[in-house]
Amino acid sequence: xxxxxxxxxxxxxxxxNPARSTGPALLVGGWALQQLWLFWLAPIxxxxxxxVAYRWLAAPRxxxxxxxxxxxx
Numbered sequence: 001x002x003x004x005x006x007x008x009x010x011x012x013x014x015x016x017n018p019a020r021s022t023g024p025a026l027l028v029g030g031w032a033l034q035q036l037w038l039f040w041l042a043p044i045x046x047x048x049x050x051x052v053a054y055r056w057l058a059a060p061r062x063x064x065x066x067x068x069x070x071x072x073x
Contacts, residue, residue, distance in 0.1 A: 018043060 001016070008014040015021040018039040025032035 015039075 021039045025036045
């Protein structure tokens with residue numbers, strides 16, 4: 001993302017925001033509308049994959065009975 005912001009935006013006026021890409025695509029039509037679905041679908045799929053990965057990696061680990069200290073009587 002940093003390289004996109006530093007290089008691509010100043011040179012080609014690239015849009016990395018789906019909401020910002022929708023307006024010009026609607027006005028231009030044709031090839032711009034054909035590619036617009038990817039600007040919306042890719043971030044949604046990325047969020048779903050990130051959410052699943054977070055739940056999987058951050059899942060609480062079960063505590064084994066050997067790991068629990070005995071209660072003092």
